[in-house]
Amino acid sequence: MSKKEISFEEALKRLQEISEKLEGQEISLDESIKLYEEGIELAKKCYKLLSEAELKVTELKKNLDDEFESLND
DSSP: OOOSSOOHHHHHHHHHHHHHHHHOOOHHHHHHHHHHHHHHHHHHHHHHHHHHHHHHHHHHHHHHHHHHHHHHH
């Protein structure tokens, strides 16, 4: 997998493909290791994207709460 930026959905789809290959096909040890390494990198990317999304949602909620609070003053 190249280092280009991919979306969460693309990374998740590729992770599923890798999982299916590792579980269902007869592949060499070297290929298994390469797929595993790619999967780890994709999992890190997904975790990072989810963490960023969570932070953004938390900030938006705080801003909304602050707005409602200022309206009630």
